[in-house]
Amino acid sequence: MSYIDVLNKAEDQVTPGMSACQGCGGELVLRTVLKIAGENTIVGIPPGCMAGAGVVGWNYANGLKIPVHIPLLDNTASFLTGLSQIYERKGRADVNIVAVAGDGATADCGFQSLSASAERNEKMLYVCYDNEGYMNTGYQRSSTTTKGSRTSTTPIGTVINGKQQQQKYLPLILSMHGLTYCATASVSHMADLVMKVEKGLEASKKGFAYLHVFSPCPTGWAYPADKAIEVARNAVKANVFPLWEMEDGTYKINVANKMPISVEEFVKGIGKFKNLSREDVGSIQKAVDERYELLKRLAGV
Structure with a gap:
């Protein structure tokens, strides 16, 4: 059975009513992860887009068909650590313990508990849906926001021209914690995403x-809702978001771009990048190229 067949046959654990924005990548991540995880799952979703849309749902009714809890913005991994350990003590190692968290709750506010849980090799699957900002509160910059992005806290003006710093590359940082499994995925590459969710769930029984x-x-980001998958696909094509995985210390690039498109082509039509200067584009391109070369070396390419 193909990965897409697996997805098609799986039962949706998210209710039909959904208050996420049109074209929301986070909703697609939530539905896909929980479809594969199935009904024998407990999920933690910290404050953010998916806590409001995926948990509250419509008219304050639960948006999920499985047990869900909204921990604090900074303690998702800690909360799930306790949950994982109590179920293991009860002999219920079959229960999937899953986090679905935004980049703010992962790379910033929640990084301390995330890193600590990863270092201790606690048994869970932690999924970060990275939309490069605190979107649920009006789009403030996070540490994963791409340089030059216009956000409410990095506006376009005479003092600054969008975010001034390069983004934190969190997945590589996490992989250095000696994890059982670490991977990147994109909503534009669904078969790859399903494969990695399955691998992640299997690995979460070990660590x-x-x-x-x-x-x-x-x-x-200010682009038409029907362009969401195209934007995600172009990010992969430009190596802005390369797809790779690490299993037991071995790195593998899943999608190798022999002829990648440029960062300049990727940012076209995306409103948050509309004021990028030529120097800004060049700076992002340099960071993208250096990061991809590092990943290739790690993967032995």
């Missing part, structure tokens, strides 16, 4: 598994 998913946001 900490981490999946970092590219989840562009039409509302915050």
